[in-house]
Amino acid sequence: MSRIWVLGAGQLGQMLKHAGMPLNLDVQPVDIESEETLPLLAHEQVTAEREQWPDTAATRQLASHGAFVNLQTFPRLADRFTQKSLIDELGLATAPWQLVESDTTAESLHERLGERVLLKQRTGGYDGRGQHWLREPGRDAVPEGWHQVCIAEQAIDFDEEMSVVGMRSADGQCFFYPLTLNLHVDGILLGSVAPLPRLAHLQEKAEQMLGKLMNNLDYVGVMAMECFRLGDTLLVNELAPRVHNSGHWTQAGANISQFEAHLRAVAKLPLVQPTVKNTSVMVNLVGVDYQDAWLTVPGAELYWYGKEVRVGRKVGHINFCLDNHADTKAALDLLQTMLPATYVEVLNWLRSQLD
Incomplete structure (x- = not known):
């Protein structure tokens, strides 16, 4: 039975484990907070159910394994700045956006991106978390601590x-x-x-x-x-x-x-x-x-x-x-x-x- 380690033991990791059984794959989700040393062998594969993880004994061991699939992709796509930059580099359509730098003001964001601007923290944040709306030109401001750690997107009136x-x-x-x-x-x-x-x-x-x-x-x-x-x-x-x-x-x-x-x-x-x-x-x-x-x-x-x-x-x-x-x-x-x-x-x- 081939073994695949999954960095992360949430519901996605558990559903991967369940899906592996009919394929005779021993899928082992790993708690990202674990400080245990894992019986990880050189020929075994490692994947992940999440884009980011804390620095623990288990995550260090998994992330240093030679067969961690897509290891370099995770940090690139976990950061919304580098993710958006890749989308632009490939010429794919996305909402107009920019990095919120140390001197970026809400006024300049409204001027470039319009009346409604959505701030998204570069890392973390999901299910609506880590976001902040700028909807009042001339009255709102970039929240304290959000400079250099977020991007700004133009609000899209999508269908x-x-x-x-x-x-x-x-x-x-x-x-x-x-x-x-x-x-x-x-x-x-x-x-x-x-x-x-x-x-x-x-x-x-x-x-x-x-x-x-x-x-x-x-x-x-x-x-x-x-x-x-x-x-x-x-x-x-x-x-x-x-x-x-x-x-x-x-x-x-x-x-x-x-x-x-x-x-x-x-x-x-x-x-x-x-x-x-x-x-x-x-x-x-x-x-x-x-x-x-x-x-x-x-x-x-x-x-x-x-x-x-x-x-x-x-x-x-x-x-x-x-x-x-x-x-x-x-x-x-x-x-x-x-x-x-x-x-x-x-x-x-x-x-x-x-x-």
Whole structure:
């Protein structure tokens, strides 16, 4: 049995472990806070479920291993300045942006980027954290301590948010899942649906963009590219050099999930174009308590992460991949009775995409 170590033992690491079992891969997620010495052998592979990690005994050992796949890619994409710079270098469309330097003022940002400007800290920050809006020209200011540690982006009045998940082998083979339409509320992904026939004409464009990035980085494994759609134009929002929340639907909706695809690439097993079964929807469970009743919803495929429930924290997700949209809508109707009122907007949005 081949062993693959995963830097990070959160839900993504655990789902990688689960996906490795049918492939006879011994996937070992590692707590980033661990001070243990790992029984890591020279021929074993190392991957990661996250872009950044603290300096601990375990992370030092993993990060110094000769077979840590994509090791140089993580810091480059974890820093939004170097990530955006790469996107620009490759001539890919993204929102107008700039680095917030020591002498950058809110006034100069408004002058260059417009009335609404979003500040994003260069590292860290996810699910809407590490961000600050400048919306009042002449009255607002760059927060104290944010100079040189953030970038500024022009606010985009986009039509929709979507993502594409791709995979690349060590010898350069690339395959892609269909575009996924996403709904974010307060910066947190709450619902996804894929594939949608009305987005099919953008698939080739999305694949070319993500393929260009993966090839330039000589990337191995799964990468996600989040985009804004403006008409038929796609603007790259952010990149994730790992399995991604918006690809969770592939666990139910494709013969190869994004987790299996990543492991295949890392372990140098054959990659193939995934076969999509039906239109799938994914409901993210955020800050809600576990209920056995979810298991009674027809077609529901629950993934519970076993984490302490806190406001704004992703604690699980439910996938549906049913034979027809009417059955999916009926399942979402039933699920709505088991979720807080805040989910009415999410489930209504999902149902509307199936019309």
